[in-house]
Amino acid sequence: MDLGLEGRTAVVTGASRGIGLAVAQALAAEGVRVLGAARTISPELEKVSAATVSADLSTAGGAVAVIDAALAEFGGIDILVNNVGGGDAAELRLGGFLDIDDEQWRKLFDLNLFSAVRTTRAALPSLLERRGAIVNVSSINAHLPTGGPVGYSEAKAALTNLGKRLSEEFGPRGVRVNTVSPGPVGTPLWLAPGGFGAKVAEAQGIAHEDLIASMAEQFGATSGRISEPEEVAALIAFLVSDRAGNIVGADHIIDGGTVKTV
Numbered sequence: 177m178d179l180g181l182e183g184r185t186a187v188v189t190g191a192s193r194g195i196g197l198a199v200a201q202a203l204a205a206e207g208v209r210v211l212g213a214a215r216t217i218s219p220e221l222e223k224v225s226a227a228t229v230s231a232d233l234s235t236a237g238g239a240v241a242v243i244d245a246a247l248a249e250f251g252g253i254d255i256l257v258n259n260v261g262g263g264d265a266a267e268l269r270l271g272g273f274l275d276i277d278d279e280q281w282r283k284l285f286d287l288n289l290f291s292a293v294r295t296t297r298a299a300l301p302s303l304l305e306r307r308g309a310i311v312n313v314s315s316i317n318a319h320l321p322t323g324g325p326v327g328y329s330e331a332k333a334a335l336t337n338l339g340k341r342l343s344e345e346f347g348p349r350g351v352r353v354n355t356v357s358p359g360p361v362g363t364p365l366w367l368a369p370g371g372f373g374a375k376v377a378e379a380q381g382i383a384h385e386d387l388i389a390s391m392a393e394q395f396g397a398t399s400g401r402i403s404e405p406e407e408v409a410a411l412i413a414f415l416v417s418d419r420a421g422n423i424v425g426a427d428h429i430i431d432g433g434t435v436k437t438v
Contacts, residue, residue: 184208188200188259190214190233193220194365195409202406202410203255212224213228213242215233226250227250235286255308255311267280269326272326318427352420358430359402362405395434399432400432
């Protein structure tokens, strides 16, 4: 399907790997000029991006710098994909509520919520002028709050709520805002040695490769497998296109049937 995105411009945050990289690749394949932003710019991101910015999106300065760079490079922004999220695996603690201090809460909200607040605020004047589109990448943890580190699910729930607020305020003015909420995805977050998945495996007392092999079963995925980054990226590319012109303010779950509630 031709999505009609040729010649448009996009900012993708957290774009060096995983879902963000897959989104940058999918949009570039549709003829979009992509500015990819991440703390560390990967060779794969360099290859597909019209421009890249190394920035810490968890800070106000980093978020604004990314949007300023996109405006300088492209002259305007048609698409904003707020994908950056998760957390530093080395710093995340997996204990219960009483085990977690304010610092983890603060870091998770800065990265998973306020990064989107700040980039969106900076990009909206251009998005309004161009009647653009925003996709916020949240998580099924927004619906299953006990499934992640303390503070993460809560930040993602706030991000999902932010998407609805933005869609109500700016949808009538031509900016479509939607949310995509993946379940577990085959990204370095789960698969990389020493990453978050390895930390979860250690907490469970099993080998990392055994956790990877059993993830679909552990999460109760009806499909029998976890999602791939390219599948999430394909959904996002569709949502920012005119083919999805009347999809506004929706939360699209892509989780292989993990969430069982209606």
